Amino acid sequence: MENIDEIKLEQLKQIQQLLDGEKIEEFREQFLDMHPYDQAQFFMEIDAANRMLLYSYLSPEEVAEMMEHIEIEEIQPFFAEMDPRFASMIFAEMSTDDAVDILNEMDKDKVVSFLTIMDDEDADEIKDLLHYEEKTAGSIMTTEFISVYKTQSVKATMVQLKEEGPDAETIYYLYVVDQDKRLVGVLSLRDLIIAEDDTKIEAIMSENIFSVSVAEDQEEVAKIMKDYDFLAVPVVDFQHHLLGIITVDDILDVIEEEASEDYSKLAGITDGDKPDTNPIVAAKKRLPWLVILLFLGLLTASLIGQFEATLSQVTILSIFIPLIAGMAGNTGTQALAVAVRGLATGEYGNEGKLKLVIREAGTGLITGTVCGVIITAVIFLWKDNFYLGMLVGLSIMLTLIVATLAGSLIPILMHRLKIDPAVASGPFITTINDIISVLIYFGLATTFMNLLL
Amino acid sequence: MENIDEIKLEQLKQIQQLLDGEKIEEFREQFLDMHPYDQAQFFMEIDAANRMLLYSYLSPEEVAEMMEHIEIEEIQPFFAEMDPRFASMIFAEMSTDDAVDILNEMDKDKVVSFLTIMDDEDADEIKDLLHYEEKTAGSIMTTEFISVYKTQSVKATMVQLKEEGPDAETIYYLYVVDQDKRLVGVLSLRDLIIAEDDTKIEAIMSENIFSVSVAEDQEEVAKIMKDYDFLAVPVVDFQHHLLGIITVDDILDVIEEEASEDYSKLAGITDGDKPDTNPIVAAKKRLPWLVILLFLGLLTASLIGQFEATLSQVTILSIFIPLIAGMAGNTGTQALAVAVRGLATGEYGNEGKLKLVIREAGTGLITGTVCGVIITAVIFLWKDNFYLGMLVGLSIMLTLIVATLAGSLIPILMHRLKIDPAVASGPFITTINDIISVLIYFGLATTFMNLLL
Incomplete structure (x- = not known):
């Protein structure tokens, strides 16, 4: 990364000053211009008083995007210090799979209180994922994917894409279902954009589709995605209903997690034993x-x-x-x-x-x-x-x-x-x-x- | 993966029979219908005589796609047993980064002879990559990316996309350069398809672009891509000329490689010590x-x-x-x-x-x-x-x-x-x-x- 560290340091100092000076507009402009990962790095450095300011300057959606780049083990205290209503709005705005990962680490009664404040639709999505066993495909999948009916036209699909695209984890694969919501095919964005407007989806979709069962071990899913070079893989139940998708960025975490588990086992250390703890x-x-x-x-x-x-x-x-x-x-x-x-x-x-x-x-x-x-x-x-x-x-x-x-x-x-x-x-x-x-x-x-x- | 193993076994038996029976057409149909990873699995199981048949039934392009799913340590003998001209055609058809990885493991004189047979353009692409030091961004990048000029229109870009798309490693990011081929921006396919036809690229591209230096350590690149959730990252020289891109599938391999290196070091084993050697x-x-x-x-x-x-x-x-x-x-x-x-x-x-x-x-x-x-x-x-x-x-x-x-x-x-x-x-x-x-x-x-x- 070219001189990125120096540029960043300079930028972070500036933003800190804007925050200290309570310059809301300028702070928002500069802060939101950064990649969410860098926002998270900045956020982790500032003290509690400044964090409170930051919560009040940003929308739940903006905080949610940043929160997705903080490690799960470190994130809990931040939710504890916020107004619970604001916290539950953040959970609602996050990718469902990330929200569930965080909630899974929390006390049951806290989780219940967050879900109670949240609006029903978002709460239901999270509840659906919460009961999947840890380390299975179900626990790492997201429900924010784009599914289309096989009888739809290309044109209708493009319209749907522009509507649903912003919230989906990936728009590069569209999953095709029949009227019973059973997975029957897949379509890449590549194929969609070169097709004629009035073509039916079933004419251009690929029926040769890989899927994993919702109970599949996450390590197995990682292996499949790595071997087959998939960017995303659909998750189905035993009747082949489409439940969610797993994207490659979740798999990167799984590969690291599993490798570091083996490593720690060999050394007789536990996973939390990082170089920066006291x-x-x-x-x-x-x-x-x-x-x-x-x-x-x-x-x-x-x-x-x-x-x-x-x-x-x-x-x-x-x-x-x-x-x-x-x-x-x-x-x-x-x-x-x-x-x-x-x-x-x-x-x-x-x-x-x-x-x-x-x-x-x-x-x-x-x-x-x-x-x-x-x-x-x-x-x-x-x-x-x-x-x-x-x-x-x-x-x-x-x-x-x-x-x-x-x-x-x-x-x-x-x-x-x-x-x-x-x-x-x-x-x-x-x-x-x-x-x-x-x-x-x-x-x-x-x-x-x-x-x- | 739902019953995939049984289905596969049945399929593999059938294909084996077609190959044994020298039924070219049916073999090609069934074989090419499989995912290249599965093709590779099949290929690794058959004997030398059957491999020779297979080489003669498939085009260099078809073999190349399969070869990309064989582990580097195991691939050499196959190139050694082929007709050198056929082998060099395969190298020309493979992703440049994969071809270079394989050639890097071979004797210098063999590499030279392959490059001599190959047509000049392909040979030049490979030669360009061959001199990058191992484990740097340069050694894992590919030169098959789509770059567009910032003054181009959206419409012209769509045309270019349909032409160059099939050979590119990813079409989900387009890299924008100025007339000196310096990287100035990036455009996601998402942004492109929702733009008006006559818009200029520079109006819709993002100038907030991350790039890595060609000499950057591959582990550092992997960390950046993981932290920032990038699907691909551009590689530049010290004057910011765009040289190549690194895609997330290459990064999966790097993460596994580095983790397994640390692991082996701790145990005092060498990396080649796998459970299946004698x-x-x-x-x-x-x-x-x-x-x-x-x-x-x-x-x-x-x-x-x-x-x-x-x-x-x-x-x-x-x-x-x-x-x-x-x-x-x-x-x-x-x-x-x-x-x-x-x-x-x-x-x-x-x-x-x-x-x-x-x-x-x-x-x-x-x-x-x-x-x-x-x-x-x-x-x-x-x-x-x-x-x-x-x-x-x-x-x-x-x-x-x-x-x-x-x-x-x-x-x-x-x-x-x-x-x-x-x-x-x-x-x-x-x-x-x-x-x-x-x-x-x-x-x-x-x-x-x-x-x-």
């Missing part, structure tokens, strides 16, 4: 995991404690504990990352999952053998102790095989048992593998003790 | 990291070896090694994940980075204190040894502070020193933190040895 909030988000891991770590400690006799006889054994546990953790995380991504993209059914586990067993065997042989040789040369080298090498080999398998098996099992997959996160797998590796290592050491002494 | 390939991808970590682990072992005297006196010390190292690894990964995401979104300059490090120090202090106190109490109750509890608790506290700091400082330092950030991956940070934690633990233990005996 340390107390960050610590609160991370502590639950850390405390669980602390107790799992104590379990590992007590397991090693069982081998205290072995340890006191051959002290040198303990110096390789971090090496073996570390390798187990790392290899497990690698396997986990591959499995989680595979499960997320839903690429495979049961057969595919079995194939993945077999694949990982093979991978573990290869990496385990290579690392085992290397470490045996190195320790033999370093400590001049062949049996110690063999012991550590063999432990590394077995550990890598088991840890790689665990990294893929555990998330698949949890997925199958419908346990919240967040449990199969990186730190958890790492700690499980710590325990396994220590058991293998000390188990072998105790068994072959006579060779080591 | 174990030998997977092992090859993972081994480099594992072997490096093996040697870092040996370093840890030799560091602990320095404390062998301490260990042999107080054997019980060794049972807490995995606990302390594990906590260091986990907390470091959490901090790393937050820092990497912050660096990736480019949210902050130097000031922001300093703030992040201070924030992480605070977070480490809180989590460290909480975990330290818990573990001191637990060990005191369990082992009835207050000094041992204090030692482990204090080690955990210091370790968590240092590991959290390391998790944010190391990637920032590497970013500053322009070292390949892939080095600051999860396993690397984990191993560094293993070493630090062990040093803290045994350092404290050796210092306060007399209290423990």
